Amino acid sequence: MTAMEEPMLTATQHQRIDRYLAELSGALTELPAGDRDDLLAGIREHIAAALAGRTEVTDADVDEVLSALGDPLAIAAEATGGVPGGGPGGGPAPTRAAPAAPAAPTLSRDWVPAVVVLTLLLGPIVLPFLVSFGGLLLLPLLLLAGWVVLWVSPLWTPGEKLAGTFLLPAAGTAAFIAFFVAWDTSGTGSKYCEGGSTASGGYTETCTSGGGSDSGGSAIALGVLVVIAIASLVTAFVLYRNGRRRTDALAQSFSTGA
Structure with missing residues (x-):
């Protein structure tokens, strides 16, 4: 975002967005580094643009925007032309256990x-x-x-x-x-x-x-x-x-x- 004002986000809201992008980045390991960075930058700009028009961004607003983007694994599958993390041409990738969801602060x-x-x-x-x-x-x-x-x-x-x-x-x-x-x-x-x-x-x-x-x-x-x-x-x-x-x-x- 260059001409659009950045939305004011809380630390918790920044953490949610960063976790979403980190999961997406982990599913794009087979993409070249440049392509992966461009895709992540585009997703981040899309999130900021979707939140910029709101007077006060709430946690529910962040959840709504991330839900509208969809599952990071599905985005990675579309970007790589197959299974996220798979080889060229959509070949199967080794099964990896999903990371455990972090617990809320005490x-x-x-x-x-x-x-x-x-x-x-x-x-x-x-x-x-x-x-x-x-x-x-x-x-x-x-x-x-x-x-x-x-x-x-x-x-x-x-x-x-x-x-x-x-x-x-x-x-x-x-x-x-x-x-x-x-x-x-x-x-x-x-x-x-x-x-x-x-x-x-x-x-x-x-x-x-x-x-x-x-x-x-x-x-x-x-x-x-x-x-x-x-x-x-x-x-x-x-x-x-x-x-x-x-x-x-x-x-x-x-x-x-x-």
Whole structure:
């Protein structure tokens, strides 16, 4: 491509295209080196041209273009006039075992979305109440591990990672605050008593209940905590759904060698 702008591809998308071309190159061993290089260059230009018109290239776009090209072995068979890797005139070639499909990177596996969501969402809810087991000490380590996996994994966009960093632990924080606020206001501290001696030598005591003046502020605080909890749960759902969708796409691409 000379007059056409090169499409912006991710590292994973470049790897898929390179694997496709490497498989094609391996099937063209009987072609002269110059002819093989020209054919590979033409295929690469075709892929770039097919992706150039898209505003944002996705993994599905790359899969679509490679699928439209067809099996590299079939392309090699047509180019050599017979069986890929065969001799001149299409003579049979020795049977070779197909290379094993590479496994997806560890942080792109199907268990990663569940681990990230459970770690960052449930960790802050459960661990603060496990004081006797060192829950408060383990919580920072658990959150740090979850954040590292979230940001290193290629399963989410930067915006999704930013939302997960702040909103996933927010539900646990809201529940922790709500628990201790409710515990503090449920005590007897809102009852005040005054006593003194009467003219006849007796004793009298007058008690009044307080705390009603702050009911409006408590309702607002409760509403804010509910909104935070809902935002956290929605974020957990979106991150898990998008993460699983992308792990399935990556698993399919690695299994087919695309």
